[in-house]
Amino acid sequence: MSLARFRIGRSQAGLGLFAVAPIARGEFIIEYLxxxxxxxxxxxxxWRRGARYMFEVSERWTIDxxxxxxxxxxxxxxxxxxxxxxxxxxxxxxxxxxxxxxGAEITMDYGREYxxxxxxxxxxxxxxxxx
Ligand SMILES: [Zn+2]
Numbered sequence: 001m002s003l004a005r006f007r008i009g010r011s012q013a014g015l016g017l018f019a020v021a022p023i024a025r026g027e028f029i030i031e032y033l034x035x036x037x038x039x040x041x042x043x044x045x046x047w048r049r050g051a052r053y054m055f056e057v058s059e060r061w062t063i064d065x066x067x068x069x070x071x072x073x074x075x076x077x078x079x080x081x082x083x084x085x086x087x088x089x090x091x092x093x094x095x096x097x098x099x100x101x102x103g104a105e106i107t108m109d110y111g112r113e114y115x116x117x118x119x120x121x122x123x124x125x126x127x128x129x130x131x
């Protein structure tokens with residue numbers, strides 16, 4: 001994987017991931033990296049700092065992606081995302097849902113639970129807050 005395919009930059013919602021080269025539909029972008037913890041433990045930590053980086057892989061396992069080494073944590077939520085997370089074999093990989101042009105922010109839909117907990121009415125995605 002080339003390091004030059006995306007960069008971390010300023011977005012409407014704080015820091016975000018931006019494409020620096022064209023990304024084809026269906027192309028692998030980045031893996032969501034972190035320590036694997038039990039989903040039960042993750043739920044106990046729900047309201048703690050860093051909880052927004054907990055990524056549930058299954059009923060059993062959750063990835064704690066709060067480490068800065070996990071660059072996928074900079075992916076912002078969008079209600080109209082251009083990327084999606086696919087979990088398999090206990091890992092979470094992010095793929096392009098459509099063609100992504102250089103300069104475009106890479107976004108994914110973090111789902112209802114995340115939205116209610118961390119975004120609420122303040123969604124700043126392209127669909128909710130058009131520029
Ligand atoms: Zn939105």
